Amino acid sequence: MSYPEGRKMDLAAVNSRLRTIQCLVVLFPLLFAVGCGGAGAASVGSAASNSSPQSAAISISPAQAVLQIGASQQFTVAPAKAAAGVVWLVNGVQGGNPQSGTVTSSGLYTAPQAVPSGGAINVTARDAASDSATAAITIAKNPAKISITVSPTSSVVQADQSQQFSASVTGTTNHAVNWYVGGVQGGNASSGTISSTGLYTAPACPAVAAATVTATSVYDTSTSASATVTVSGSASAGRSNYYVATNGSDSNDGSFCHPWATISHAAGVVKAGSTVHVRSGTYAEAPSFNTSGTSQSRIRFISEAKWGAHVNPASADSVVTINGNYIDVVGFDVGGGQDRIGILDWGSYNHTYNNRVHDIIGDCSSAGGGGIVTANWNGTGARIVGNVVIRIGAPAGSCNKIQGIYHENVNGYIADNLVSNVAAYGLECAHYCQSSTFINNTVFHSGGGLWVGDTDNGQITSNIFGSNNIFYDIVPGVNFTSCGIREYPGTTGSGNQYVDNLIYATQYPLCLSTGTATGTVQASPQFVNYQADGSGNYQLQSSSPAINAGTSVNAPSRDIVGGNRPVGSAWDIGAYEYGATAATWPWQ
DSSP: OOOOHHHHHHHHHHHHHHHHHHHHHHHGGGHHHHOOSSTTOOOHHHHHHTOOSSOSSOEEESSEEEEOTTOEEEOEEESGGGGGGOEEEETTEETEETTTEEEOTTOEEEOOSSOOTTOOEEEEEEOTTSOEEEEEEEEOOOSSOOEEEEESSEEEEETTOEEEOEEEEESSSOOOEEEEETTEETEETTTEEEOTTOEEEOOSSOSOSEEEEEEEESSOTTOEEEEEEEEESSTTOSSSEEEEOTTOOTTSOOOSSSOBSOHHHHHHHOOTTOEEEEOSEEEOSOOEEOSOOOSSSOEEEEESSTTTEEEOOSEEEEEEEEOSSSEEEESOEEOOSEEEEEEEEOSSSOEEESOEEEEEOOBTTTTBEEEEEEOOTTOBOOEEESOEEEEESOSTTSOTTEEEEEEOSBSOEEESOEEEEESSEEEEEOTTOBSOEEESOEEESSSEEEEESOSSSOOOBOOOEEESOEEESOOOOSSSOOEEEEEOTTSBOSOOEEESOEEESOSEEEEOSSOEEESOBOSOOOEEEOOTTTTSEEEEOTTOTTTTOSOOTTOOSBOTTSOBSOSSSSOOSSSSOTTOOOOOSOOO
8 A cells, every 4th residue: 555755754653652652661660771772762881881979960079088087178069059058978977976077067077086997988968959979988097107205204293283294196197195094094083183185183192102194196096105103292291281180180190181180289299380271070179389480480270161170178268278479370160168268379479360259158257258368468469350259258248357359468450350249348458458459340239349458457558549440239237337449547548549430329439538539430330230149241231331431540451251451442440341352261
């Protein structure tokens, strides 16, 4: 049969389309593997030759890299417009991890600090359309020989002190090391500790006489170097520092790690220039300090925590007795038993700082009593500063022979003390008290403020300077006259001055014989929280008339809690300086 030419072409096209449909229906699973003939079909060989580990949509550069541990490699993707939406993965984990390395959102890969055990690492970039490209990374050790040196190679380190070590690593670009003490990374309490930067700190109480400090290469853990540390003694032990603790023993050496048990034993052993640190606890003893220091090498007894060491014998004429010279007693809690005197000072140039002396019974007979007493009429140079003296022979006004702070010799300096609930006067200057200063003290709810002069030895008391004191809530005495400031008639001489004191709530503010008073403030001190029993807050309110109302003459540079004076334009009146920041213990 014959057909027109155009018709033949139509039949050919139909036959071609039929073959294509047949191929798609019958051979669809093999369509791209073997082809079905016709234009555009790929052979098996051509498909294999065109295979690639990357999607045609994006590519990564470089496609592979060899890195040392800890080294970095910047990867990029193409086309550039795809980079904005790319997520970076290391071995399938977005951002990576320390074992396989990490990668930033901008494609900066950092190798791990050790060669991974799993072989090669893949860094993958995946775009928003889930197209991805992968680069292969090999982590390898540097073939060069690795070596480490530690400096110094040996050191003597005092207990509780430190030594800086350094490590130099050669043969690799990774200079990181891990530090060990005695084979333990970071060390321990018995042999000492070491930081990641090589700062070694010896233990306070060493369990070993020597320790080994080692630096190990992070790049190659089989490479290391060591230094020897000799640990010397115990912390702050030796001729100048000794320690007392309730769990110590007087057969010990008094070192930081082997303290004595009693303050009395320490007092009998130490020499000029020594400091005795007394740890918190109750010491049922009445220590006497008999050994003298010198002007350049004082002997110092200090409670490690303010008022933490409580000296409390069941009964004693005096709880603490100072018989030597140039001795400091600092920060103790004193009293609470059947005692006549809290701290009794028979020497010269002794300092009584920041103690809490309380609940002293006293003896309302000829024996008398007191919180802090300087009893040597021939003594000189006492400093009684920053103490709290409370409930001395109480109740207030009940007995004229029991005082708060009783000063009896020359050139004394009594400052920044808080005194309350005393049977007689809070402050007394009597017997051979001469040329002494009473300044910035706060006395309240007692039988009197400041007594000057004597009644029984004929001594004339002169050149007393009393200033910046608060005398408040003075309770009338049972058998004596209660005043803010009193000079006993016939026993005071020239040169007694009382400047810028605040006296309020007392029947007799000033009872003077020969002295002069100037700048006296007669108004409420406006304590933050006044409680007559001593349980209140005796700092000043912002509206207190005592603020900036004191004199700078002979004034202390700190207040009762170590705050700096003055804060405003002038010294405040009283033991506390308004706005001052308390210092860290100890500040004396």
